[in-house]
Amino acid sequence: MADLLKLNKINKIYGEKIKTQVLFDIDLSFEAQSFNAIIGESGSGKSTLMNIIGTLDKPTSGEVLIDGISTSSMKKEQLAELRNQTIGFIFQFHYLLPEFTVLENVLMPALIKNGRVGEAERKRALELIDLVGLTRVKNNLATDLSGGQQQRTAIARSLINEPKIILGDEPTGNLDSQTTESIYALLREINHDIKSTFIIITHDQRIAEKADRILEIKDGRINMDVTK
Amino acid sequence: MNQLSFRIAWRFLKSSKGQTLLILLGITIGVSVQIFIGSLIDGLQKSLVDNTIGRSSHITVEPLGREADFERNEDLIVKLQDDGRAAKIAESYSNSGFMVHDDDTWPLVMRGFEIEDADMIYRFSESLTEGALPQNQYEVMIGATLADEALLDIGDTFLAINPEGNSQEFKISGIFDLQVASINQTWAIMQIEDAQVLFSAEDRVSAIEIQIEDVFAADTIAAEWKTLIGEELQITNWKDQNASLLSGLSGQSASSYMIQVFVLLAVLLGISSVLAISVVQKSRQLGILKAMGIKDRAASWIFLAQGLILGIIGSILGTGLGLLLNWSFSIFVKNPDGTPLVPFYFDPVFVVLSMVIAIIAATLAAFIPARKSSKLNPIEVIKNG
Ligand SMILES: Nc1ncnc2c1ncn2[C@@H]1O[C@H](COP(=O)(O)OP(=O)(O)O)[C@@H](O)[C@H]1O
Ligand SMILES: [Mg+2]
Numbered sequence: 001m002a003d004l005l006k007l008n009k010i011n012k013i014y015g016e017k018i019k020t021q022v023l024f025d026i027d028l029s030f031e032a033q034s035f036n037a038i039i040g041e042s043g044s045g046k047s048t049l050m051n052i053i054g055t056l057d058k059p060t061s062g063e064v065l066i067d068g069i070s071t072s073s074m075k076k077e078q079l080a081e082l083r084n085q086t087i088g089f090i091f092q093f094h095y096l097l098p099e100f101t102v103l104e105n106v107l108m109p110a111l112i113k114n115g116r117v118g119e120a121e122r123k124r125a126l127e128l129i130d131l132v133g134l135t136r137v138k139n140n141l142a143t144d145l146s147g148g149q150q151q152r153t154a155i156a157r158s159l160i161n162e163p164k165i166i167l168g169d170e171p172t173g174n175l176d177s178q179t180t181e182s183i184y185a186l187l188r189e190i191n192h193d194i195k196s197t198f199i200i201i202t203h204d205q206r207i208a209e210k211a212d213r214i215l216e217i218k219d220g221r222i223n224m225d226v227t228k
Numbered sequence: 229m230n231q232l233s234f235r236i237a238w239r240f241l242k243s244s245k246g247q248t249l250l251i252l253l254g255i256t257i258g259v260s261v262q263i264f265i266g267s268l269i270d271g272l273q274k275s276l277v278d279n280t281i282g283r284s285s286h287i288t289v290e291p292l293g294r295e296a297d298f299e300r301n302e303d304l305i306v307k308l309q310d311d312g313r314a315a316k317i318a319e320s321y322s323n324s325g326f327m328v329h330d331d332d333t334w335p336l337v338m339r340g341f342e343i344e345d346a347d348m349i350y351r352f353s354e355s356l357t358e359g360a361l362p363q364n365q366y367e368v369m370i371g372a373t374l375a376d377e378a379l380l381d382i383g384d385t386f387l388a389i390n391p392e393g394n395s396q397e398f399k400i401s402g403i404f405d406l407q408v409a410s411i412n413q414t415w416a417i418m419q420i421e422d423a424q425v426l427f428s429a430e431d432r433v434s435a436i437e438i439q440i441e442d443v444f445a446a447d448t449i450a451a452e453w454k455t456l457i458g459e460e461l462q463i464t465n466w467k468d469q470n471a472s473l474l475s476g477l478s479g480q481s482a483s484s485y486m487i488q489v490f491v492l493l494a495v496l497l498g499i500s501s502v503l504a505i506s507v508v509q510k511s512r513q514l515g516i517l518k519a520m521g522i523k524d525r526a527a528s529w530i531f532l533a534q535g536l537i538l539g540i541i542g543s544i545l546g547t548g549l550g551l552l553l554n555w556s557f558s559i560f561v562k563n564p565d566g567t568p569l570v571p572f573y574f575d576p577v578f579v580v581l582s583m584v585i586a587i588i589a590a591t592l593a594a595f596i597p598a599r600k601s602s603k604l605n606p607i608e609v610i611k612n613g
Contacts, residue, residue, distance in 0.1 A: 047611070056519060056607045077523055084521025091610065095516045099243040109520045115230035157520075 004032040004164060004197050005053065010062035012048050012220075022048050023220045026062070032164070033195045035188065037202055037211035045220040046201045047169055053199065054087055054167050055079045066165070084112050088158030088196070090168040096142035096150055096157075102129065103138045106156045113161055121160070128156040132186060148179040155183070159190065168200040172207075180204065232522070233529035240510060241534055251502050252542050258495035259546025259586045262488045263579060264553040269484040271554070271573030273477050277443060280466075280473060283350050283406075285437035286446045287314075287465045289457055296323060297432040298461060307456055308438065313449055316439040318345035321423045321432065327416070328395075329378050329386040336388060337414045340423025349439050352404060352417065358382055359402030362418055369402040371412030388416065388426060396426050488582075492589055499538065499593035503531055507597045507604075514601055515609020528598035535594025539587035547583055 012023040022045045030036055040046050051057035053064060055071050063072045066086060071079065083089075088109075096105045103125060110121040129138050132152035137145060142153065151171060158166050168187070172180040184207050191198050200211070208214050216224035241248045291298040300319070308314050321340040326333050343361050347353055352361055352369065359382040362369050368388075370380065380386065382400055389395040398418065405412060424430050440449060446465040454463055467474060507514070514527055551574065558572035 051607060051610065054519075056610060080518070080521045080523045082521075083519065089519055095512075095519070095610075097513050097516060099239045099513070108517070111232050111235070112517070112520055112522045112526070115232050 003029040004067060005030040005199075006065040006068075007053070008063050008065070010049070010052060010059045010064070012045070012052065012057075013060045021220065023052075023059070026220075026222065028215070028222065030165075030197055030199060032197055033191070035191045035198045035200075035212045036215065037200050037208040037213070038215045038217060039201075039203060039205070039208050040217035040223070042203075044217045046217050049217065050167055050169050050199070050201055053165075054089060055083055084109055085161055086163050086165060088161070088163040088166040090151070090154050090158050090166065090171040092170040092173040096145075096153055098141065098143045101139050101141055102134055102145070102149075102153050105142055105153055106160055109157060109161045125156070125160055128159055129153075131190070132156045147175055148183070151175060151179075151183060152186070155186065155190075159194070159196070162194065163196060165197050165199065168198070168202075170201050170203070172202070172204070180207070184210065230526065230529075233526050234533050236517070237530045237533035237537060240506070240513075240530065241537060244506070244509070247502060247506065248538070251499055251538050252545065254495055254498040255538060255542025255586060255590060256545040256549060258491050259543045259582060260549035260553060261491050262582050262586075263547055263550025264557075265484055265487050265491075266578055266582065267550065267554045267573055267575065268557065268570055269480055270575055270578065271558075271570045273480065274573055275571055276473070276477070280470060281443060284466070285349065285435075286440050286443055287438040287450045287453070287463060289436040289438070289453075289461055289463050291434070292460060292462050297321065297429055297434040300431050300433050304457060305436070308436070308453070311453075313440050313442070313445075314438045315441045316345070316348045318342060318349055318437045319420065319433045320346065320435050320437060321420050321427070321429060322434045323390065323423065323427045323429075325388055325390045325426070327374075327378070327386050327388055329380065329384075332378065334374065334378060335414060336416050338388060338423050338426065339415055339417050340420035341417065342420055343417075346417075346437075349437060350406070352402075352406075355404040355406050356402050357405050359400070362401045364401075365419065366396060366398050366422055367401040367418070368398040368422075369404055369417040370400060371415055372403055372405045373409065373412040374414065374416075375400075375403045390427050394426060394428070396422070398422075492585065495586070496589050496593045499535060499590055500596055503534060503594050503597040504600065506534075507531065507600050510601075511604055512609055514604050515606040518604070518606035519610060524602035527604075528602045531594045531598040531601055532591055535591040535598075536587065539590025542590065543583040543586040546586065547579055551579070 006029040007026050010023055010026040011021065013019050013021045026049065038046050038049070048057065052059050055064070063070045065071070066082065071082065074082065097108065100108065106125045106129060107117050107121060110125070111117050114121075126135075126138070129135055132155055134149060134152055134156070137149060142150065145153065154171070172183050175183065187198060187200070188210065190196070202208055213227040214224070215222060305317065305319070308317055318341055323338055325336050325338055327336040343352075343363070347361065357372055359369070375381070378386070380400055382403065385397050385399045387395050388398050398416070404417070406415075420433075424432065440446060443466070447467045450463050450465040457463055517527065555572050558568040558570060561569045563569055
């Protein structure tokens with residue numbers, strides 16, 4: 001199957017005077033519709049890599065190609081549009097907007113996309129909320145939810161614009177193991193149903209083993225890359 | 229601006245109620261002070277000008293030099309009437325003589341008018357303390373002071389004498405109080421024909437007295453009419469004769485503008501600083517929105533829209549409060565005679581202008597925070613939690 005995402009010789013160096021190289025010549029490609037897990041010790045460079053893939057951060061050298069198009073020459077505006085329509089983010093710390101309800105948070109990427117929310121988007125948002133099991137609390141403010149509910153909201157939100165790529169940086173990092181299990185089950189189910197490409201950072205070995213492919217990062221380099 | 233920025237702006241304002249109310253209070257007080265002071269000074273000036281020239285000629289056509297009168301010119305009157313800017317025109321024939329009654333003599337300024345025309349300028353009928361305006365031949369209206377001194381009453385007669393010795397008996401139809409001591413003491417108001425006959429000046433007039441709608445244009449209008457009246461006549465206007473009043477007024481206006489500008493500035497700084505704080509408070513939300521792909525322009529608009537919303541609501545509330553203050557002032561602060569010290573005066577142009585300026589200012593005050601928000605990089609927020 002075609003490569004949806006390709007990384008060419010990605011280097012990342014932090015700092016001006018005291019330089020710390022965090023990523024070293026990373027070459028990677030991801031197939032469309034695959035479910036990928038990235039593991040590695042804390043501080044190994046996983047988040048840095050993911051932020052570069054998600055165009056939130058820029059590599060010091062090298063390029064990221066999405067659907068065969070290089071993101072390095074894109075302007076801020078184009079990158080914003082790309083993130084809005086092609087990439088869904090699920091972060092460890094949920095990052096919901098506390099002023100808005102569950103439904104409004106889920107609809108936010110659609111509102112950003114179109115400047116308004118139509119009936120179709122609303123219907124889709126309600127379906128997604130149902131899918132993640134939050135129908136009962138859909139009109140609660142984001143702050144009136146448990147950690148697991150917030151994470152489910154973030155998942156529904158990442159799916160509203162039907163992005164090709166979904167990036168999760170330790171999406172279950174601060175959840176209990178039972179909730180973690182059910183969130184991953186949900187992510188896999190969605191991966192089957194809507195055929196998005198998932199790249200998920202986790203340090204839970206049991207979770208990683210359920211992925212199609214496991215990548216291990218060590219000291220800024222790919223240490224292991226197994227596809228089932 | 230689209231729905232997106234506006235909806236987020238609205239929600240941000242609603243979710244930090246304390247801060248929102250604080251800014252609103254600031255704008256409301258600022259705009260109300262502006263409207264109050266502006267309207268007060270305006271009203272004060274209007275009533276001052278009205279007291280000064282409301283019942284007198286704004287523009288006067290007179291004979292040149294020491295001449296007492298000039299040939300009546302029907303053409304000129306028609307032209308002035310056709311101009312449209314002359315609201316009220318009254319021809320007069322005036323001259324000095326004496327009043328004799330009960331063997332006593334008083335100096336008398338005989339003012340002959342087309343009574344109906346002159347009444348519109350001088351509002352004699354409102355100044356009558358007794359009797360009626362002169363309507364028939366040889367009827368006259370004298371001032372209250374003169375009537376007191378000469379012990380004259382309605383229906384009494386006296387002899388009016390011109391300097392050459394011609395005399396005529398007049399009958400008193402009314403007694404007036406025009407609020408000016410010298411007028412109440414010396415004027416006798418009569419039909420223009422009677423005055424002309426007494427002074428053997430048939431078909432001559434001593435002045436054309438004109439009131440105009442736009443009183444502050446008196447000097448420019450008078451200058452234009454100079455060509456109309458010809459060489460033998462001169463034209464004067466109230467502004468030339470009241471220079472000190474006018475400079476007082478413009479000094480007052482200048483200080484009123486100063487106060488308004490500083491109030492506005494204080495409000496602006498207030499809004500700007502509170503919104504700047506709110507950008508910092510909302511930086512997490514902005515980071516999330518940017519990660520989800522909101523464009524910098526839309527992110528900026530979130531803050532501009534907040535300024536706009538605050539400006540609109542604040543200026544409406546402020547205008548209401550300001551007008552209420554003006555109204556209370558006119559009701560509760562009175563002259564000894566019970567009339568308001570400063571009458572309630574509502575100038576829609578000034579009020580709308582104040583509102584528009586406040587709204588634009590509030591939006592501009594949001595400009596710096598808006599720029600700050602567009603510079604925020606989502607990665608900082610994402611990494612630092
Ligand atoms: N802005 C920065 N300046 C300097 N070093 C940084 C900066 N951001 C991250 N790092 C370093 O980069 C390394 C990788 O970080 P990160 O990608 O967050 O690791 P992981 O997500 O795998 O735990 C760490 O050693 C971290 O200290
Ligand atoms: Mg990390």
